Amino acid sequence: MTTDQHTELVGRGNREGADLFRSWFEELSATAEQGGQSAYVFVMGSIAEVLRVFDLPTVFPEINSLQTAVRRVAHEYLNEAEDYGYSPDICGYVKADVAVQLRKGAHPMGQIPTPSLAVYTNACNTYIKWAEIWERMYKIPIFTLDVPGTRQARMQTWRGDPDFENDRKYVAAQLKELIALCEQVTGIPFDIDRLREVLGHANVMSRGWSRVLELNRSRPSLFNALTDGTVYLGVANGFRGRAEGAIFFDRLVEEMEYKAAHGIGTLTDEKYRLLFVGVPCYPIFRRFNEMFTQWGGTFINSTYLWFASGGTNRGFEYNLNDPLESLAEGILISVRDAMDSMFYQDQVLAGMVDEFEADGIIYHPIKSCRTVSTGLADNRRAVMASRDIPTLFIESDMMDRRVVSEAQLKNRIDAYFEGLAARRAAA
Amino acid sequence: MAPLTFPEWRNQPLEEILYHCRELLEDTDFPTVKRWRAAGGKVLGHFQVYFPEEIAHAAGMLPFKVRGAPLEPMQADSRFGSYLCSILKTSLELALSKRVTMEMFVTHPICDAARNLAAVWGRNFDYPCQILYLPQNANSGFAATYLRNEYDRLRREIEQIVGREVTDADLRRSLAIYNHNRALLRDLYALKRETPWQVSGYEAYLLLAVGGMIPREEHNELLETALPLLRARPAKKQDKIRVVYEGGFCEQPPLDMLRALSQSTYVVDDDLLIGLRWILEDVPTAGDPLYNLAEAYLEKSSYSPVQHDLRKPKEEMLLQRIHGAQASAAVVTAAKMCEPGLEEQVAYTHTLDAHGIPYFVSEFEENMTSFDHLEIQLETFVESLLFA
Ligand code: SF4
Ligand code: SF4
Numbered sequence: 001m002t003t004d005q006h007t008e009l010v011g012r013g014n015r016e017g018a019d020l021f022r023s024w025f026e027e028l029s030a031t032a033e034q035g036g037q038s039a040y041v042f043v044m045g046s047i048a049e050v051l052r053v054f055d056l057p058t059v060f061p062e063i064n065s066l067q068t069a070v071r072r073v074a075h076e077y078l079n080e081a082e083d084y085g086y087s088p089d090i091c092g093y094v095k096a097d098v099a100v101q102l103r104k105g106a107h108p109m110g111q112i113p114t115p116s117l118a119v120y121t122n123a124c125n126t127y128i129k130w131a132e133i134w135e136r137m138y139k140i141p142i143f144t145l146d147v148p149g150t151r152q153a154r155m156q157t158w159r160g161d162p163d164f165e166n167d168r169k170y171v172a173a174q175l176k177e178l179i180a181l182c183e184q185v186t187g188i189p190f191d192i193d194r195l196r197e198v199l200g201h202a203n204v205m206s207r208g209w210s211r212v213l214e215l216n217r218s219r220p221s222l223f224n225a226l227t228d229g230t231v232y233l234g235v236a237n238g239f240r241g242r243a244e245g246a247i248f249f250d251r252l253v254e255e256m257e258y259k260a261a262h263g264i265g266t267l268t269d270e271k272y273r274l275l276f277v278g279v280p281c282y283p284i285f286r287r288f289n290e291m292f293t294q295w296g297g298t299f300i301n302s303t304y305l306w307f308a309s310g311g312t313n314r315g316f317e318y319n320l321n322d323p324l325e326s327l328a329e330g331i332l333i334s335v336r337d338a339m340d341s342m343f344y345q346d347q348v349l350a351g352m353v354d355e356f357e358a359d360g361i362i363y364h365p366i367k368s369c370r371t372v373s374t375g376l377a378d379n380r381r382a383v384m385a386s387r388d389i390p391t392l393f394i395e396s397d398m399m400d401r402r403v404v405s406e407a408q409l410k411n412r413i414d415a416y417f418e419g420l421a422a423r424r425a426a427a
Numbered sequence: 428m429a430p431l432t433f434p435e436w437r438n439q440p441l442e443e444i445l446y447h448c449r450e451l452l453e454d455t456d457f458p459t460v461k462r463w464r465a466a467g468g469k470v471l472g473h474f475q476v477y478f479p480e481e482i483a484h485a486a487g488m489l490p491f492k493v494r495g496a497p498l499e500p501m502q503a504d505s506r507f508g509s510y511l512c513s514i515l516k517t518s519l520e521l522a523l524s525k526r527v528t529m530e531m532f533v534t535h536p537i538c539d540a541a542r543n544l545a546a547v548w549g550r551n552f553d554y555p556c557q558i559l560y561l562p563q564n565a566n567s568g569f570a571a572t573y574l575r576n577e578y579d580r581l582r583r584e585i586e587q588i589v590g591r592e593v594t595d596a597d598l599r600r601s602l603a604i605y606n607h608n609r610a611l612l613r614d615l616y617a618l619k620r621e622t623p624w625q626v627s628g629y630e631a632y633l634l635l636a637v638g639g640m641i642p643r644e645e646h647n648e649l650l651e652t653a654l655p656l657l658r659a660r661p662a663k664k665q666d667k668i669r670v671v672y673e674g675g676f677c678e679q680p681p682l683d684m685l686r687a688l689s690q691s692t693y694v695v696d697d698d699l700l701i702g703l704r705w706i707l708e709d710v711p712t713a714g715d716p717l718y719n720l721a722e723a724y725l726e727k728s729s730y731s732p733v734q735h736d737l738r739k740p741k742e743e744m745l746l747q748r749i750h751g752a753q754a755s756a757a758v759v760t761a762a763k764m765c766e767p768g769l770e771e772q773v774a775y776t777h778t779l780d781a782h783g784i785p786y787f788v789s790e791f792e793e794n795m796t797s798f799d800h801l802e803i804q805l806e807t808f809v810e811s812l813l814f815a
Contacts, residue, residue, distance in 0.1 A: 085776060087761075087769040089510065094770070122563040125539050128735045129770045136740075136774060144735055146564035148577070149536070152557045153549045166576040170562075173569035343546040365508040370766060371539035374515070378506040378547045395508060 010264060013223070013252040017231035020248060024238045029110035031057050037116040037186060040134060043233075044123030045310045045335040047145055048240040049318075049327055050175065051119065052198045053191060054182040059115065060237055061130070064107055065096035069282035069399045071108045078400060091126050092368040092399025094133070101137055117185050118142040119178065121335050123149075123310075124371040143181055145174050147332055149339040154347070156336070159329065172328035192323060198241040199318040199327065206334075208249025209236055210315030215256040216300050217356050219273075220265025222256050225299040226276055227289050228266070236309045271296025272420055275352055277303050277345060277379075278364035279372055281409075283401040291410055292362070295417040300356050303341045303348060307372070311337035342372050346382040353387050360420060361391040366398050390423060392416040430466035432459035432489075433641045436649060441656040444649070448633040449682065451640065455498045457527050459640045463489045464528060469589060472527065474518060474534040474541055475677045476733055477702040478559065479720050481605050481710075482582050484643060485597035486589045491527065492639025492703070493518045494679055495793050498526075506547055512764045513793050514678035515540050523551065530588050532556045533581075536563065537677065537733035538767050555584060565725050565736040574721035582717070598716035606709040608643050611650035616704070618654070620695045620752050624662045628672065628694025629686045636679070638703050667693045668812050670787075671749045673775065674760030674768055675699035676731040680791045687802050688758060691809045696752035701731050732771035741771055742778035749784060756812055757786040758805075762793070785812055 031038055039056040041047065048058050068074040074096055081095035082088060084102065105112040118134050120127040122144060131142040148167045150156050157164035179190050212232065216222055223229060232252060239245030259265070274292065276299045281288040292299070306313045311334035319326035341348055352358060363380050365373030373395075380391050394412050397403040435447040451459065460470055471483040472493045480490035495514035503519040521527045531554055534544040542558060549556035560577055562570040582593050612635060619631045634653055638646040670692045674680075679699070688694060708727045711719045730736070730744040749757055759775045761768030772788065779786045787808045789801060 085773040087772070089764050090766050090769050122536060125536060125542065125563075125733070126766055126770075128563060129732070129767055132735065132741075132774070133770075136742075142737075144564040144566075146562055146567070146570075148560040148573075149542075149558065151545075151560065151580075152555060153546060155557075163576075163580050166573060166580075170567070170569050170573035173573075174564055174567050177567055343543055346550065367510045369539070370511065370543075373508050374511060374540045374543035375507075375547045377508050378550055381506070382550045 009255050009258050012255050013248075014228055014231050016248055016251065017235050020239060020244060021231070021234050025110045028057060028059060028113060032105055032111035032113035036113060038113040040115040040118040040131070042120045042124070042127050043237050043308045043310055044127075044338045045121030045145065045147060045331060046237060046240055047119050047121070047178065047331070049195070049198050049202055050178055050182060052241045053194045054186045054188045056116070056182070056186065057113070058238070059112060061097040061100075062093050063234065063237065064100060064109075064112055065093040066282045066398065067107070067109055068096050070285050072283070073108055074283060074399045075401055088400075089367075092397060094126060094130050096399060097130070098133060101134070114138060115140050117181065119145060121145045121147050123147065123307075123335055123339050126371065141181055141185060143178055145171070145178060145331070147171055147335040149336050150344065153344050156340070168328050168332050171332045172325060175324065175328055175331070195323050195327075196320045199320055199323055201243055201246040202241045203317040204246035205236060205240060205249045206312045206315050206317060208253045209309060209312055211253050212249070212256050213301065213305060213313055215253075215260050218260045218263075218265075219357070220263070220270040221273060221298050221300040222259045222265060224266050224268070224289065224293075225302045225305055226280055227286070229299070229302065229305045230280065233305055233308055236312060240312075266298055268293040268298050269296055270298045272359040272417070273298060273300045273357060275299070275301055275349065275356065275358045275361045276364065277349065277361060278376065279304060279366050279369055279398045281364065281366075281396050281404060282398045283404050284406055287406065288409070291413045295414075297360070297417065299362075300358065301352055303345050306341040306348070307338040309338075311335055311341070313337075343375060345375075346379045346386070349379075349383050350386050353383075353389055358389065360416070361389060363391060363393045365393070365395050367395070367403050368397050368399055390416070390420055429642055429644070430462055430468070431645065432462045433637065433645055433649070436652075441653065441660070444653055444656070445630055445633055448637045451637050452633065452682065453497055455496055455521075455526060457521070457640070460489065460491055460527050463642075470527070470529040471531045471533065471585070472522070472529040473532075473559075474544055475514070475702060476535070476537055476731055477561065477705040477724065478533060478535070479578055479581070479724070480643070481598060481601040481716075481720060482578060482593070483585060484604070485601040486585045486591075486593045488530070488585065488589060489642060491529065492700075493521075493532070494639065494677075494700070496521045496526070497794055498524075506551070510764055511540055512678050512762045514762065515544065517793065519544070519548065519551070522548070530554050531584070533559050535559050535561050538765070540766070541677075555588070557584065561724070561734075563735055565734065566738070571718065571722045571725055574724060575715070575718040578717045578721055595716050599712045602710050602712045602716055602720065604643050604647065606712075608638070608647050608650070609704070609706060609709065611647060611654065612638075612704050614654055615650060616696065618657060622664075623669070623693035623695050624664045625660050626657045627689035628697060629682070629689035630657075632682075632685055632699055635700055635703060639700065666813070667691070668756055668809060669693045669695045669752065669754040670756045670758050671695065671745070671752055671754045672697035672699065672758045672760070673745060673748075674758075674762070674772070674791075676701045676733065677768070678762035678765060678793050680760065681793060681795055681798075684791060684795075684798055684801065687798055688805065691805055692758075694758075695754050696748050698729075698731060701729050705729050732767040742774045745775055746778065746782065755785070757784060759786050759788050761790055763790050
């Protein structure tokens with residue numbers, strides 16, 4: 001490998017991811033300006049696989065909302081929604097989006113098109129309440145793709161089990177109903193070959209995503225799950241089922257394989273390998289990460305990268321010979337897995353601690369999101385009972401800077417690293 | 428022979444019956460569950476909002492409605508983060524503190540917080556702790572079949588616990604008992620709607636709420652006794668405004684808050700403990716009982732912020748409830764930190780504004796004890812309507 005090739009490869013995923021992300025927002029702005037159709041969807045089960053067949057651009061209001069926080073203007077949007085009547089105690093993503101809608105789609109990254117329909121799973125109940133808001137605002141069809149989750153810890157069912165078959169048939173029936181709705185909304189007839197093509201791209205992406213996550217077992221870790229990982233996640237969601245997404249993940253795997261083979265890590269001199277649980281602190285995104293990296297802490301994996309990719313981290317690949325049935329099975333397994341990564345995280349985390357040789361776990365429950373945060377304290381208790389690993393539990397928010405106390409966070413994080421250092425010295 | 432779990436009200440005058448209902452609701456020792464267990468009975472605890480109790484009942488278990496409790500979450504607090512509604516914590520507390528022992532716990536995907544409960548509960552107890560996946564796409568043509576099979580899964584789980592088969596005949600018997608209960612509750616609500624001076628919203632609530640803590644046969648007897656006594660009351664119509672109370676579908680407002688509300692208004696309809704009244708008609712006993720129960724959940728049911736059904740836009744349903752009860756105002760509340768309740772409040776208030784229906788908005792917590800502020804605000808609201 002020449003120096004030129006090295007320079008071209010290392011960091012390519014971040015560069016290309018950022019470019020794709022910008023181009024995606026440009027596409028959305030163009031759609032908005034031309035008055036084109038769009039589907040509002042969510043990260044935990046976007047069902048882009050179906051929507052692409054109907055040429056429906058996908059808008060992710062969650063991503064739009066978090067971008068207002070990253071760009072440090074979230075408070076303006078939150079205030080506007082609160083003035084409209086929404087409580088300070090509900091999900092900040094919902095409120096930022098309500099304000100975007102009240103501003104007729106004006107967003108710091110471009111113009112957000114109005115929805116022609118909304119499609120969402122039940123992975124988060126707030127998705128449903130949120131979609132009901134658009135239903136009222138725009139009188140558009142909204143579609144819940146209900147994906148039954150795991151009924152009890154360690155009781156996932158699989159193909160052949162009658163309970164699994166009941167769930168799968170339910171998902172399959174709903175997919176057919178969704179297809180009929182998309183035909184009605186767009187006037188475009190369903191094309192199974194187009195679906196095959198989309199599923200083919202989705203397969204490449206899922207395979208790549210799962211491989212990229214797995215490669216981060218390397219020492220030093222190859223990417224920071226909190227920062228770089230979020231860039232990859234943006235592509236995984238925004239470009240799901242698209243050729244550009246498939247190419248991106250193929251190239252990302254190439255980059256990560258190269259880095260692994262040559263022992264190239266992140267810019268941080270890795271001293272502590274950390275797992276992140278919860279949702280990132282977007283109002284101080286970079287700063288939050290620095291509070292860890294300055295101590296040599298790197299995030300090697302996170303449950304966020306799992307659930308916020310809709311469970312595509314599992315790498316489920318669709319059978320292109322039986323696309324519709326396989327899509328139902330894949331969505332069931334992947335979205336269920338996304339829910340498991342939130343509700344039954346203790347098992348997932350204990351596995352990650354072993355496989356990734358983690359030195360610590362950072363729990364970051366947030367005010368806005370009860371889906372992810374409700375069980376974290378108990379989860380932490382269970383993980384600590386099963387593994388001898390130091391954990392840190394810090395609460396803030398992913399949108400509302402009123403709830404983010406940087407000084408307090410820093411104190412807690414510093415003390416945590418001092419503890420990690422003392423533990424290491426004593427070992 | 429099932430034990431009598433709630434004998435205190437028997438052979439008592441009406442006021443005493445109501446008194447004993449309140450005592451039971453406030454008793455943090457949960458004596459009805461203890462008596463049931465003392466007689467060798469098994470308990471299935473199910474979290475709000477709706478649960479097909481008939482299936483547990485058919486197996487001979489006591490379905491116990493887990494809906495929080497008037498106690499401090501001393502142990503449960505450390506299991507949860509901040510920013511959560513109270514009912515989650517006090518519900519877990521009653522199990523952690525061993526006030527209520529059960530053989531199975533079931534929660535539902537009603538909201539982001541409650542759906543976490545199966546996992547949290549399951550990490551703390553050895554018995555089965557599950558989610559019953561009630562369908563969130565009530566409009567799918569497959570929803571009823573899916574739910575029927577999900578109920579069958581539950582039946583099989585329960586069979587493991589009780590160690591015997593739960594037959595269709597068992598289920599049919601239970602459906603009949605619950606149909607009778609539903610009819611009695613409809614009578615109670617009709618009385619409250621038609622002659623609210625004979626039963627206040629608060630009193631109706633006492634009679635309703637104990638239903639979640641005692642076997643349904645006992646609840647039927649209680650209602651059969653109380654209803655004629657209420658009708659025979661020599662009460663006179665007063666000059667009070669008729670209101671609908673909304674926001675009690677999950678966490679329950681404190682009893683004293685309901686009492687205060689009933690003192691200044693006629694609460695002619697509400698969504699309090701709507702899960703106990705979710706099914707609006709008799710469930711047919713002929714045919715496949717599980718399918719009938721599933722179909723009734725979807726097709727013959729009420730509404731709440733935690734069930735999505737395209738045919739039931741919540742704000743339209745609230746308007747129907749207000750008009751159906753000939754109410755002239757609404758009290759729109761939400762439990763503190765309750766995401767779905769707080770979100771729905773916005774839709775409700777905007778719709779009420781659009782229809783020129785006066786409303787009073789507030790938040791509550793199940794264990795709040797001071798209502799001074801609330802009472803003053805409520806009185807001002809009522810006066811503004813009376814003298815408008
Ligand atoms: S509650 Fe959590 S998962 Fe749901 S929309 Fe808000 S941030 Fe996303
Ligand atoms: S009160 Fe609201 S947030 Fe709490 S469990 Fe009930 S529905 Fe969920």
